Amino acid sequence: MIVFCRTADALLILASVIMNLGIETMDVETKHLFAGLSPQTTAFVDWEQPNIRLTASSYLTEREPPRALVTCAHGVVMHTGLVVIMRRADGSHYLPGGPVNEGESYRDALARELYDKCALAMLRTDYLGFVHFSSGGTGPDPADAYPDMFHVVYGIAATGSPRLGDIDRFEEEARMVRPSQAAALAGRAYAQPFIEYATQS
Numbered sequence: 521m522i523v524f525c526r527t528a529d530a531l532l533i534l535a536s537v538i539m540n541l542g543i544e545t546m547d548v549e550t551k552h553l554f555a556g557l558s559p560q561t562t563a564f565v566d567w568e569q570p571n572i573r574l575t576a577s578s579y580l581t582e583r584e585p586p587r588a589l590v591t592c593a594h595g596v597v598m599h600t601g602l603v604v605i606m607r608r609a610d611g612s613h614y615l616p617g618g619p620v621n622e623g624e625s626y627r628d629a630l631a632r633e634l635y636d637k638c639a640l641a642m643l644r645t646d647y648l649g650f651v652h653f654s655s656g657g658t659g660p661d662p663a664d665a666y667p668d669m670f671h672v673v674y675g676i677a678a679t680g681s682p683r684l685g686d687i688d689r690f691e692e693e694a695r696m697v698r699p700s701q702a703a704a705l706a707g708r709a710y711a712q713p714f715i716e717y718a719t720q721s
Contacts, residue, residue, distance in 0.1 A: 549586045549589075550585070550586070550589070550652075550668050553583055553585055553586070554652075557579055557581060557583070559577035559578055559579055559652075560578045560579065560580055560713035561577070561578045561710055561712060561713055562575060562576070562577045562578075562710075563575075563576050563710050564576070565653065565710075572655055573655075574653045574654060574655055575653070575654050575655075576651055576652070576653050576710040577651065577652045577654075577710070578649065578650075578651050578710040578711075578712075578713045578714065579649045579650055579651075579652065580648060580649040580713055580714070580717055581649045581650070582647065582649075583649075583650075584647070584650070584672065585650050585652070585670035585672070586670075589668055589669055589670050590620060590626070590650075590669075590670045590671070590672055591619060591620065591669050591670070591671065592617060592618055592619050592620060592671040592672075593617050593618075593620050593626040593627075593629045593630050593633075593671065593672050593673075593674070594614070594615040594616065594617030594618075594630075594671055594672075594673050594674070594711075595615060595616055595617055595630050595634070595645070595673065595674045595675065595676040596615060596648070596673070596674070596675050596676065596702075596714050596715050596717075596718035596719070597615070597616050597634065597638075597640070597676045597678050598675070598676065598677050598678065598718070598719070599640060599677075599678045599679070599680075599682060599696065600696075602696040602697060602698060602699075603696070603697055603698070603699055603701075603702040603715065603719060604616055604638055604640065604678065604682065604694055604695070604696055605694075605695050605696075605697060605702055605705065606637065606638075606692050606693070606694055606695070607692060607693050607694075607695050608691065608692045609691045609692065613695075613705050614711075615673070615711055615714070615715075616630075616633060616634050616637065616638060616694070617629070617630055617633050617634075617671075618633045626672050626674070627642070627645055627674075630642065630645065630674060630676065634676070634678065637683075637692070637694060638678075638682050638683055638694040639680055639681065639682060639683035640678040640679065640680040640682055641678065641679050641680050642676050642677070642678055642679075643676075643677040643678060643679050644676070644677040645674045645675070645676050645677075646674060646675040646676075646718075647672070647673075647674055648673045648674055648675050648714050648717060648718060649672075649673055649713075649714065650670045650671060650672050650673060651670065651671045651673065651710050651711075652668065652669075652670055653668070653669045653670070653671070654668050654669075673711075673714045675714075675717075675718035682694055682696060684696065699715070699719035699720075702715050702719070703715050703716055703719070
């Protein structure tokens with residue numbers, strides 16, 4: 521199954537966001553973002569730390585979520601007709617990308633991650649939409665400290681000689697697979713709509 525960036529990174533970024541923004545403001549912004557939108561898929565995600573279950577909903581849309589709530593940027597990366605995916609040592613897969621550092625644009629973050637982990641450069645990027653993660657809670661449970669966060673997703677055309685199978689460097693490796701294989705790896709996960717859209721257009 522394809523997932524996105526590691527839980528610890530995302531939640532550390534989001535914890536900082538929550539310290540600087542009011543939850544009420546977040547709710548207003550996210551409600552406006554979702555007006556008239558329906559998710560392509562919705563799936564449950566069990567985060568490792570803290571041990572909570574989030575709902576992950578994927579949206580193919582031109583709308584962008586509030587910048588302060590975006591923790592990661594990922595891409596459906598196409599190279600010579602194949603899709604680049606990352607495989608971790610535990611066998612799980614994710615779309616290339618990762619946390620957006622302070623002061624970085626989404627494209628800058630993607631360019632950094634793609635070059636560092638795959639030795640590829642971006643030729644073209646097209647915004648595809650976002651994944652919304654929510655615990656859906658408003659009560660005293662610890663999970664309620666993370667009500668909303670987002671990952672933005674791009675379609676990317678890449679160039680260069682990819683670094684493949686270098687699992688020792690990051691405890692993960694880049695793989696290149698056919699579009700049908702990438703979609704199969706995603707299964708019913710929230711990455712699948714973006715893979716299918718990017719590889720069919």
